[in-house]
Amino acid sequence: MALPGSLDALIEALRCLPGVGPKSAQRMAYHLLQHDPRGAERLSAALSTALDRLCHCSRCNNFAESEVCERCASPKRDAALLCVVEMPADLNIMEQTHAYNGLYYVLMGRLSPLDGIGPRELAFDRLLARAGDGVVREVILATNFTNEGEATAHYLSEMLHARGIKVSRIARGVPVGGELEYVDAATVAQALIERRDYS
């Protein structure tokens, strides 16, 4: 026998979440309806408020509730430094370091030629305009050390250099407190290739 239409629609809707197949979606739907109707209400309200209020900050491209987010508007931040990261989660970890007081730009992705993600999909022109505002003195490329992250960093650096903007890349190598014996060989190999003068 077919499920009531609205229940079917709920199960179908839950499947849009990553890693949720038909079985999990059904379990979630029954759980919400049977055991946690208040939770379901909260979820529904939070979803629609978030969709309603959130937009991309016009300066850092991260999610924000105003045209310019709080961080970008803060006078305590050093507007001469702009750190480019792939995802909001990367921005969060940079903030946790308490080692950086500049501003950010969140690409919301990375170059991925085999998935058809190129400079247009990532709106490189918006980042170039942001970095070229005349206040930014240095752009720090903090994309991931994957092939995709490296490709992104390489092309951004060429484009920024061509516009006369100073570019740097975060360093990579053996982690803090790391013992060589326990670090993977690829990391040690790259640390060796990128070794630097020591005095």
Add this chain to the structure above:
Amino acid sequence: MKQRFDNQRAYLLHTYPYSETSLIADVFSREHGRIPMLAKGARRPRSALRGVLIGFQPLELGWFGGGDVKTLAKAEWVGGVPLLRGRCLLLGYYLNELLIRLLPREDAHAILFDAYEEALATLAAGTADAPELRRFEKALLREIGYGLTLDKDVRGQAIRPEAHYLFYPERGPIEATADESAPTLAGKTLLDLAADDYRDPRTLAESKGLMRQLMAHHLNGQTLQSRRVFIELQEF
């Protein structure tokens, strides 16, 4: 039939996210060709596979399973090849996309594997890359059953260096008439391409055009995403 393989030389061509924490890895192995593999838990934060499943790096893989998609059991980084950088990285994606689009699954192509490895080494060294790409494209066409005839025209006549030719995919060169309006190839280009001699700039330019035409033919009009992205990046 359930089989297990160990210590197989392979390269990772591409990965697709699968469920919450896993990946489907499109792998090109020397002895077993292109195989999709489930890398369980590879996207977990502390997964041992995280620093190992890297594209363009020689790997040794172990897997088992009887279905279309195998299960990756073990992956080791072999190393010895620097990571690709910049423009060469984009050319690497082009090679991978050609393999993904044109190579059927589970067909061993050891010769092509060696050509791929050689092409990657040249790209990693950052030396002249165009000849290496042409060599790889030629090897790929030969391995998928469309080897090029470059020293004779379709009627079996020897190619003359000073004559001009049209190249018909899956057939070969036909001498062009003097009033031919379509772009033609010099006979010398065909002979140079046969001998892998790319010192002549004209050979380089014309053989690139020929390969683009042939790849487009074998891709049945599908766009190569890596080529599109490469071109867009040049425009910025």
